[in-house]
Structure formats: C-alpha cells, structure tokens
Amino acid sequence: MSASAIAKPAMRGLLAKRLRFHLAVAFTMAFSVAGLFKFLVTDSRKNAYADFYKKYDAVKDFEAMREAGIFESVKPKKAH
Template sequence: MDIMWGLLATHLRFHIVGAFTVALGVAALYKFGVAEPRKKAYAYFYRNYDFMKDFEEMRAGIFQSAK
C-alpha cells in the first residue's frame, strides 16, 4: 500500500504540466503559423484594393440591375 501513496498526485502533477506545455506550444504554432500570415495577407489585399473597380466589374456581370 505504501507504493500507491501519493501516486495520483504525482501523476496528475506530471500530466498537468505536460498538458499545459503542449497547449502553449499549439497556441504559439497557431499564432505564428496561421493567424499572423492571415493578418499579413488581409493587410496586403486591402492595401491595394480598389472597391470601386471591383464594384464596376460586379455591376457589369452580377449586378446587372444596379445603375
């Protein structure tokens, strides 16, 4: 019985630290692998975006009833 004394607490401490480390790693990978490139892509798109030109193209095709 002495072997099992504190076994749960020891395992929980190890697994909680491991889970926290993995969660931080996944969050950092998502931030730098997905979120930052997406923000840069949106910034680049809207830096050069001409909404009137896009509207004129849509008006000629999709929005034929808009004058």
C-alpha cells in the same frame, strides 16, 4: 527468498504525483501549440488580408460587377 523481501510499491499519493506531472506536460504542450498556431497561421492570414486590402479598389470591383450584370437593382453603364 521469502515474499517479504520484495519491496511494496508506493501506492499512497501515486495518483496526485502522476497527475501533477501530466498536467504540467499538458499545459506546456497546449501553450506551445497555441503559440505555434498564432505565429504560423494567424499572423500569416493577417498579413495576407493586409496585402490584399492595400491594393483593393472597391469602386473598380463594383464597376466590374455592375458591368457583368451581377446586381439586379443597378443597371450597367451605357457606353458613350
């Protein structure tokens, strides 16, 4: 067999062809991960905050902090 029997590799346009494939894969993976993050992390955090603020009483929390002496400018209520 001579050296001319071996087919030459197709080098022209190889970078563009591989780049198109890898860009498509990269965008697909990026959007998939972003979607998973939105549904698994962001939505669960929004639900947790919504549940917390449904039951949250700011006045009750303020009174508890005032009684504990956290605030310097607000004196605790005196018991009657």
